[in-house]
Amino acid sequence: MSPAAVVGLSLVLFVLGVIAFFVKRDLLTQFMAVEIMLNAANLAFLGLARGSARIDAQVIVFFVMTVAAAEAAVGLAIILHLYRRRKSIRTDELDKLRG
């Protein structure tokens, strides 16, 4: 379990998140893809800090998770609000701002 393997896994997860974000047309699933990307970043932090007995990585992971939780709460509230108004959360139907 070398740092290279861990960083490789985090890379694969991040790219899967990016692909999911672009391929999906469903706001909720796109939001989940963002969460996958955040977790990939956390994994890279922990994988690179391993063996050096640094505590900082875990503290940063803690902050990332806190911000992710706040972001999830607000984002899901926005999605609910949008659904109440438009009856749809498909991003190809929400094109009112397009010129």
Add this chain to the structure above:
Amino acid sequence: MDSEEAEGLGLVSRRFCFIITPAMAADIVFWILAVVSAGAAAAMIISRNPGHNALFLVLCFSALGGIFGLLDAPFAAAVQILVYAGAIMVLFIFVVMMVDPRTPAPPERRKRAKILGPAIGLVLLFELGTAAWGILANSNRSPASGPGVAPADVGRRLFTEFAYPFEITSVLILAALVGAVVLGKKEEPES
């Protein structure tokens, strides 16, 4: 009985010349969890049902929690399971239940995005891989695993050196809470 079993196992392992060291066991568990988490993320791309997607994400985050534990970070592993696979995903599932239960899921209208998305992903993979390769090749860090970081040390660090960011985080959470409540409120009819 236990000693007998242990002897038997020793005999078997001697006969097959197959000894699993703790490091090897950690490697095997790491690869299993890695395949599970990446597979769950890939299944999320294929599946069309948001409810299933949320459950795949729970699987992915739980496997990542196990990997965090293997990386000598028990605090991060516990928080990952509790906060991510627990709290945040429950929030997601609530919203999946409140939003459309029977997603119409028509065939994707824009085929262009279906090709463009993976193409961008591959370019990004190549780019990030090159960057990571450069960093990992230049740093000759010893892969020896040091002693794990105890959660108490993390807490001590959090309340001394990082106390200021920690307090700002609480303000951020308060703001998010108020914002979520305001956004989630039912609209009053204008009268």
